[in-house]
Amino acid sequence: MDALLDMLQGRTFWRILLFLHFVMAVGLLAAVSLQTAAVLMPVRQAAQAAGNFITRVRTAPPAWYVAAIVILYVPTFLLGAWVYIKYRTYVRIPMEQNSHWWTVGAFEFKEHIVSMGMALLPAYWFVWQEPLSEQYASMRKWLTLFLAVSVWYAFLVGHTANDFRGVGS
Amino acid sequence: MTQTLDVHERISQPGRSHTISEPASTAAAVPVAASKFGTFAFTFAIAFAILYTLLEQMNWPLFTYHPAVGKIDFWMQRPRSGEGPPMYWYGWLALSFAGAGVIGWIATLVPHRWLQRTTVFCCALAIVWSVAFIIAVAMDDRTRFDRDVVTWLAWVSAIPSFLAAAVVSYFIPLHWAQRMWTSWLLIMPIGGLAILGYSLKQYFLR
Numbered sequence: 001m002d003a004l005l006d007m008l009q010g011r012t013f014w015r016i017l018l019f020l021h022f023v024m025a026v027g028l029l030a031a032v033s034l035q036t037a038a039v040l041m042p043v044r045q046a047a048q049a050a051g052n053f054i055t056r057v058r059t060a061p062p063a064w065y066v067a068a069i070v071i072l073y074v075p076t077f078l079l080g081a082w083v084y085i086k087y088r089t090y091v092r093i094p095m096e097q098n099s100h101w102w103t104v105g106a107f108e109f110k111e112h113i114v115s116m117g118m119a120l121l122p123a124y125w126f127v128w129q130e131p132l133s134e135q136y137a138s139m140r141k142w143l144t145l146f147l148a149v150s151v152w153y154a155f156l157v158g159h160t161a162n163d164f165r166g167v168g169s
Numbered sequence: 170m171t172q173t174l175d176v177h178e179r180i181s182q183p184g185r186s187h188t189i190s191e192p193a194s195t196a197a198a199v200p201v202a203a204s205k206f207g208t209f210a211f212t213f214a215i216a217f218a219i220l221y222t223l224l225e226q227m228n229w230p231l232f233t234y235h236p237a238v239g240k241i242d243f244w245m246q247r248p249r250s251g252e253g254p255p256m257y258w259y260g261w262l263a264l265s266f267a268g269a270g271v272i273g274w275i276a277t278l279v280p281h282r283w284l285q286r287t288t289v290f291c292c293a294l295a296i297v298w299s300v301a302f303i304i305a306v307a308m309d310d311r312t313r314f315d316r317d318v319v320t321w322l323a324w325v326s327a328i329p330s331f332l333a334a335a336v337v338s339y340f341i342p343l344h345w346a347q348r349m350w351t352s353w354l355l356i357m358p359i360g361g362l363a364i365l366g367y368s369l370k371q372y373f374l375r
Contacts, residue, residue, distance in 0.1 A: 146355065
């Protein structure tokens with residue numbers, strides 16, 4: 001039992017958290033990318049029957065992804081905020097010592113963009129409520145695109161930081 | 170009696186866009202007004218973007234967390250010897266989410282006409298103040314080495330910005346304010362990110 005507690009309090013614990021954060025981020029990335037594709041490149045119903053995988057993704061109702069995105073975004077954000085403690089003490093200091101200023105700056109911006117995305121989630125959820133209102137068509141598209149950009153940016157920068165000092169590095 | 174009540178309702182709720190006497194086109198221009206949650210969600214996002222950017226730029230966190238020693242201090246605390254690096258992000262988030270939540274809740278209680286004008290005022294103030302501050306800093310060479318001058322310029326540029334925002338929000342036609350209300354939802358977070366990104370240039374120009 002003591003050994004288990006020691007493990008959970010040590011480096012392994014943070015690695016498990018980081019891995020969970022990564023797994024959820026991958027799920028979120030998939031959902032937000034598929035929704036963005038469906039929103040930006042919708043296809044007509046006639047093409048659906050003969051379509052390949054890409055066409056089927058584009059014809060899927062974008063509203064399907066909303067619940068998944070909201071449900072995944074919140075815990076991914078919270079886990080990231082938790083893992084951030086380890087980043088600040090264990091990763092960022094050597095990054096600065098090795099003059100990886102671009103990575104430090106990019107990670108700082110990640111904090112900001114995911115926070116803005118988090119605050120936009122209630123409005124995002126609202127504009128995607130069924131029945132979809134024509135009046136929100138433009139706002140739905142732009143909010144989805146904003147979330148997609150924020151999630152992709154956060155994923156890529158987080159992956160870069162992990163490569164510097166994280167799981168498997 | 171029915172007519173009296175109807176007229177009274179229209180008079181007592183001048184800001185409601187969905188009263189019976191409103192034309193359909195006006196009601197369509199303010200769709201979020203039909204839902205309290207929509208009003209909350211939109212106001213929350215706009216308020217969060219402004220508050221978060223302001224708190225980060227001024228470095229006003231609700232608390233400071235020292236992860237190396239597991240200690241939390243109220244408000245902003247500078248790094249102390251032997252206590253490792255301080256973390257302010259949690260403090261900015263806590264204050265921004267709480268503040269935006271309260272503002273969003275208040276927004277559901279006030280007439281939409283007031284809400285839209287207040288939103289124009291706050292967003293115009295945020296934009297004009299930022300631009301005035303940037304211009305003031307660029308024009309004064311002392312800001313390169315004197316941080317007190319920067320702080321002083323920030324407060325001085327607030328006065329004309331406040332007046333300009335008041336004039337804009339007073340004279341802007343109501344239908345413009347209504348149309349713009351949903352647009353602030355994207356303008357403010359993107360504008361905030363532009364300011365926050367610019368302030369990180371020290372990392373990218375080394």
